[in-house]
Amino acid sequence: MGDSPFRDSKVNFGAAAVLHKWPSLGNQRRPDRTSYPVIEGTLDQCISAFMDKPAATRHLYDIHATPQPPLVTAILSPEHIAELSRLREFL
Structure with a gap:
């Protein structure tokens, strides 16, 4: 189990990030x-804001972040x- 990227990787949730929205039509x-x-x-903060969006509109968003391989x-x-x-x- 030690080779799982989720188990061995640390994610810095305090790292800078930006929640982006795509313009939409229909x-x-x-x-x-x-x-x-x-x-x-x-x-x-960006993950929390994303999760607060209605599920039906989440596909219109993405987060731009500093990469933290592999996650x-x-x-x-x-x-x-x-x-x-x-x-x-x-966690």
Whole structure:
């Protein structure tokens, strides 16, 4: 079990991060537009703000963060954010 990245990796939830929202039309991301920042703070704050969004709109958000391999990438997808939220609660 020692080779699990979740068990052996430490995530700095206090690291700087930015929650971004994608412009949408009909609850779908607009591929012709770019995302814009809505919250700048810590990874923890951005994850909490993301999880507070209605589940039906979370696909319109991502988090830009300083990479912390292997668990935190430069841009975190909604699915990745939800996994980190679960990990944060587990820890």
